[in-house]
Amino acid sequence: MRFFSDNAAPACPAVMASLVEANAQDTAYDGDAWSKRLDGAFSDLFGTDVTVIWVPTGTAANALALAAMVPPHGALLCHREAHIQVDECGAPEFYTHGAKLLLIDGEGGKLTPDAIEATAAAIRDDVHQVQPHAISITNATEAGRAYSPTEVAAIGEVAKRRNLALHMDGARFANAVAHVGCTPAEVTWRAGVDALSFGFVKNGGMSAEALVFFRPDLAAATRYRRKRAGHLQSKGRYLAAQLLAMLENDVWLANARAANAGAALIAAAAGDRLVEPVEANEVFCRLTAEEAATLRAKGFDFYDWGPGQARFVTAWDQGEAAVRPLADAIAGL
Amino acid sequence: MRFFSDNAAPACPAVMASLVEANAQDTAYDGDAWSKRLDGAFSDLFGTDVTVIWVPTGTAANALALAAMVPPHGALLCHREAHIQVDECGAPEFYTHGAKLLLIDGEGGKLTPDAIEATAAAIRDDVHQVQPHAISITNATEAGRAYSPTEVAAIGEVAKRRNLALHMDGARFANAVAHVGCTPAEVTWRAGVDALSFGFVKNGGMSAEALVFFRPDLAAATRYRRKRAGHLQSKGRYLAAQLLAMLENDVWLANARAANAGAALIAAAAGDRLVEPVEANEVFCRLTAEEAATLRAKGFDFYDWGPGQARFVTAWDQGEAAVRPLADAIAGL
Amino acid sequence: MRFFSDNAAPACPAVMASLVEANAQDTAYDGDAWSKRLDGAFSDLFGTDVTVIWVPTGTAANALALAAMVPPHGALLCHREAHIQVDECGAPEFYTHGAKLLLIDGEGGKLTPDAIEATAAAIRDDVHQVQPHAISITNATEAGRAYSPTEVAAIGEVAKRRNLALHMDGARFANAVAHVGCTPAEVTWRAGVDALSFGFVKNGGMSAEALVFFRPDLAAATRYRRKRAGHLQSKGRYLAAQLLAMLENDVWLANARAANAGAALIAAAAGDRLVEPVEANEVFCRLTAEEAATLRAKGFDFYDWGPGQARFVTAWDQGEAAVRPLADAIAGL
Amino acid sequence: MRFFSDNAAPACPAVMASLVEANAQDTAYDGDAWSKRLDGAFSDLFGTDVTVIWVPTGTAANALALAAMVPPHGALLCHREAHIQVDECGAPEFYTHGAKLLLIDGEGGKLTPDAIEATAAAIRDDVHQVQPHAISITNATEAGRAYSPTEVAAIGEVAKRRNLALHMDGARFANAVAHVGCTPAEVTWRAGVDALSFGFVKNGGMSAEALVFFRPDLAAATRYRRKRAGHLQSKGRYLAAQLLAMLENDVWLANARAANAGAALIAAAAGDRLVEPVEANEVFCRLTAEEAATLRAKGFDFYDWGPGQARFVTAWDQGEAAVRPLADAIAGL
Structure with missing residues (x-):
C-alpha cells in the first residue's frame, strides 16, 4: 500500500461523475455554464464575494497569486521550507519575472508575526534592496501543521501594517480546515488573507484547483496571466465541474x-x-x-x-x- | 447547432473511457505507467524515436517548444496571422522571456521559403537586431489550409540552411494529415520539423495535448520549464491516458x-x-x-x-x- | 570626413569641462549634489514639475519608460521602423518582460491618429490578445522628420481617449525642437506626452541621457528598475554634470x-x-x-x-x- | 573626511586624461580603436586569451556574467551576504530571467568547498527543484577579506567536479590582488574562474568596469544581452579608454x-x-x-x-x- 503522496490517489466518485455530466458541447475556455457558476458557489462557501479562477495545478495557482501581488523588482516573505521555494522549480520567479523569495525560519513550517517583522525590518528602504510586497503562508504547512484562525489573523495584522498582500498556499487547505474545525472564512479573508490557492487535486480531484481572490482587483490581470501561461484550457468546463462537484454536499x-x-x-x-x-x-x-x-x-x-x-x-x-x-x-x- | 469552434465539442468516448481506466492509484506527476508509455506509442506512430511531453493546452505546447528553440535575445519567424502571434496573449514572449516574433505574410496562412528567406535576409547580423533562431508554421493553418509534405520540406530546407529550428503548431494536425493523406512522419520530421504541438483537445480530447520532440536535446530543459510553468500536473496519468486512447485504433x-x-x-x-x-x-x-x-x-x-x-x-x-x-x-x- | 552617425562625434567642450568640475568626492549613486539639481533644471526647461532620471543610453531610457507604462501581458503601439523595434535587440521586451510591440506604418516615420486608431480598434478586447497600454513615437523620427506640436497633440488625444500612456523617443529631440522652433513643453507634456527619452549623447554628450517623466507616478518604480538593470552608476554625478552642462546656456x-x-x-x-x-x-x-x-x-x-x-x-x-x-x-x- | 565608500572618490588623473585623449570622432558602440585594444591588453595582464566587455557598473558585469552561466530554471550558489543577493535589487534575477540564488553561510564572507558541497548535495536531482549551474564568489569579500589562490582553486575543483561555472565578483579585485600579492591569473583562471567582474570604478575609474571571460563561449551571447540591457553605449570608446589607462603602468x-x-x-x-x-x-x-x-x-x-x-x-x-x-x-x- 502506498503512502507516498495524496497526489497518487485516484479521483473521487463525485469528480468522475462530474466529468460525465459536463461532457456535452458548451462554450469554450471559461465561457461555459459550469465556469460561470464558480464565483457564486465559492462566494457561498466563504460567505463573501470572491473571484475564482480554475487552474490545473497548485503551482500555477500559487505562482499566479504571487504574480498579482509582487512586482518583478519586489520580494515576498515565506517559510524556508515553503513549497513555492523548494518544490516548484522557480515558478514564482517565472510568473513574477524574478521577484525574490526571502526565507524565514519557523517551527512546524509556520511563520510567526515576530519572525516576519524581524525579516521585514532588516530590509533597507532603498533601491539597492528588493522591497517586500507580500507574505505567503502554507496551510496545512509543509510539516503537516494547521494554522488556527488566530494565528493567521496575527500575520494578517503584520501584513496590513506593512502594506503587504497575504497569500495562503492551501494545497491541503481542506485538511487544515477539517482539523481545526473552523469555517473557511475564519482562517482566510476574515484573518486578512487576500488570495488562497485552494487545493482539490490531492483531496480527490483530478485536474482542477481553485485560485480564490478575496480582493477582486487582484483577479483582473490574472486572467491575462493565466492565458499567457497556457493555463486557459479550451474545455474549461471539465475543471469547473470538478470543483463544483466537490463543493456540493461538502465532498x-x-x-x-x-x-x-x-x-x-x-x-x-x-x-x-x-x-x-x-x-x-x-x-x-x-x-x-x-x-x-x-x-x-x-x-x-x-x-x-x-x-x-x-x-x-x-x-x-x-x-x-x-x-x-x-x-x-x-x-x- | 453550434459551429463556433471544435473547442466546444465534448470529449469522445475513447477519451472518457480512458479516464475511468486510469482512475487508480499510481505514481504522481509523470512517473506513472501511462506517461511512461507515451514515448513508445508516439515513436511507433512517427516511425522514429521521439520524446513526448503532455501539456493541457496548445498554447503551452507552442510556448514550450519555442522556448526550447529561441533564446530571450532572439527571434522567430511566423505568419502574421499565426495563433502564437494573435491568440495566445503573448505566451511565446512569456516562455521565451521576450523573444521577438517576426511576422511574414503568405496566402492561406502559409509561409513560403521565399518569404522566409526575404525576411531573414533583411536582418542585419549585428547585436542591434534580434537574430532569428526558429521558424514556426501552423498545420492546418489559421485559414484552414493543409501543408503538403513537399511544402514543409521546402521550408525545412531553408531552416537547415540558415540554422533555424522548425516548429509546427499542429492544433489541427490530425485534420491536416487526414486531408492530405500522408503519414504523420512525412509532413514532420522527414520534412525537417524539430518539434510538433500535436493537438488532441479540439479533436475529441478533454485536456491533453502532446508536445512531440523529434530532437531529444530540445526536450531535456523543457521538463524543467514545464514544471516551472505549473504544467506538470500531479495526476498526469489522466493526460497520458487520453493521448494513448486516441492513438489506439487511430481514433x-x-x-x-x-x-x-x-x-x-x-x-x-x-x-x-x-x-x-x-x-x-x-x-x-x-x-x-x-x-x-x-x-x-x-x-x-x-x-x-x-x-x-x-x-x-x-x-x-x-x-x-x-x-x-x-x-x-x-x-x- | 565621417557622416556615419552623430554617435561618432566627440563630446562637446561644455561636457568635458563638467566632468572636470564634478571630479571631487561626493555621495555615491544619485545622492550627489549634481544629481539633486536635475529635477529643478529640467522642470525649469519644461515649465512644469518633472522627474528626471539619468541613464547612459537611449535604449535604457526607452526601455525603462516603456516598462513603466506596459505590463508584461500588454502591448505598445509604435512605428514599424521605430528604433525600439528595429535597433535595440529587444530591450523593450527585456524590460517589460515580454510585452508585444504592435507595428504601424506611416510616412516619414510618423504615426498618425488614424493609423493608431485603426490598429487599436482591431484588437479584440479579450484575454487571448495582448491589450495596448502605450504609444511610443520618435521625434525626430527614424526618417529625420520632426513632429509639430499639433501633430503630437492629436496623438495625445488618441492616447487619452484610449487610456494609453504616451512615450516619446527623443534621441534627436534637440534637433527636432531646433527645427520646429517650438518650446520643449509644447511638443511634449502640453501635447500629452507622459515620458520623454531626452537624448544628449548624439548631441555632444559623452555618456548621459535624461529620462524625463511628466507623470511622477511613473518614476517611482523606475528607480528600482534602473538599479535592477545595473544602470545606477555609483559615480552618477558625472552623468548629472553632463546633463546640467548642456542645459546651461542652452548648449x-x-x-x-x-x-x-x-x-x-x-x-x-x-x-x-x-x-x-x-x-x-x-x-x-x-x-x-x-x-x-x-x-x-x-x-x-x-x-x-x-x-x-x-x-x-x-x-x-x-x-x-x-x-x-x-x-x-x-x-x- | 568621508570614509563611506570608495564609490564616493573622484576619478584618478590617468582616467581623466584618457577621456580627453579619447575625445575625438571614432566609430560608435564598440567598433572604435580603444575598444578593440581591450582583449589584447587584458590578455596580456592575465597571461591567457580573454574576451573583455566593458560595462558601466559592477551590477551589470555580475548580472551579465551570471546570465551567461545560469538558465532561467537554474540556480547559482553564493554567500548569504553577497552583493548580488543583498545589494543589486534583484539584478541577477532580472538578467537570468528568474534563476534562484541559493545562499550559503561562511566566515568572512567566504565560501568553502565543504559548504558548497553540502548545499549542492542537498538538492534533489529532479524537475521540482532548481538545479545549480554556477558558483559566485566575491573577492575581496563583503567583509573585506581576500581569497588566496589556493582557496579559490579548491572552490574551482568543486565547480569542475559538479559541472558548475565559476564567477568572481571582483568589485574590489584590485585590492584583493594587491593584498595577497599574487598575479591576477593565479587567483582567477588558473584557479578555475570562468568569468571575472573586474572592478575599476571604486578604484579610481569613472564609469567603466571590465567583464572578463576566460571562456570565450560565454561571451558570444553576452554581447546581445549587453545591447538588450541598454549597456552598449554609443560612445563606448570613453569606457575602453578608462580601462586601458588604468592597465597602463599598473595604475x-x-x-x-x-x-x-x-x-x-x-x-x-x-x-x-x-x-x-x-x-x-x-x-x-x-x-x-x-x-x-x-x-x-x-x-x-x-x-x-x-x-x-x-x-x-x-x-x-x-x-x-x-x-x-x-x-x-x-x-x-
Missing part, C-alpha cells in the same frame, strides 16, 4: 476528514515517534532504516524524510479502514 | 476524418462563397449580414469573420449527418 | 542648431535627390553606387541606406563650415 | 595599494576593535555609539554597520597621509 470536507482520520490512526500508532503533531493528513515520524525496511517488506511504501525519519501521507480513500494495517505494523515495530 | 485519425467530412459537406454547399479551399475542418465563406441572420434564425451559430464573411468549424462529432441541416440551409440561401 | 539647443545647419547645407546641395524633407540632422538621398563611390573616393564616409540611397548624419561639430566640402561634392556629382 | 595596482595602505593604517589604530582582519580597503570595527559620535564630531563620516560596529572604506586617494588624522582619532578614543 471536499468529507474527503479531507477521511484522509485526516487515516493520518490520525497512524499518528496514534506512532506515538513517541512523531516528529510533528499531526494536524492534517501527513505523518512525520522517526523510523530507523531497519524499521523502514521492515515496513516496506510488508508492502508499505512511503518517503524517507531525512536521516532516521519517514513521511506517510493519507488520501481521501485512505481512511481508517484502509490505514489500519499500516497502523498495526507501526505499532508492532 | 485521432477517425475523429479528424469525421470532422473533415462535415466541413467538406458545408464546403460543397457553399460553392462560390468559399474564401479558402477547405482542407481541414474549417470553412471560411462569404455571407451577407442578412444571410447570416437567416442561418442564425434557423438555430445555427458561428463566428462572423470580418465583414461579409463567416467561419464554420466542425468537430469530431459533427460529421456528415450532423452537418446536413446546415449544408442544406446554406445551399438554400 | 543643447546650440549644438542641435549647428548640426541641423550642416544637414540643411547638404540638403540644399542634394536638391532633387532628397528622399525625405530634412527636418533635423539626417539627410536621406538618392545616390547611385557610382556616385557613392565618387564621394567615398574624396574621403566622405556614410551609410548606404537601401539600394540607391544613402544617409548622411551631421553632429554638433559638423556645422556649415565643416560640411561645405561634402555639400560641394554632392552638388558636383 | 590599477598602484591605486589599490594606496587604498589598502590607508586601510591598514586605520586597522593598526583600531587594534582590538577589529571585527575582521583587514585584507583590502575596508575596515570593520567595534565602535560604541558615543565613540562614533566623537569621530563624527571631528569631521569623519562613515557607515554604522549593525549595532556597535562601523565600516570605514578607503579609496585610491586616501592613502596613508590622508588617513592619518582618522587613525589618530581612533587611536585616541
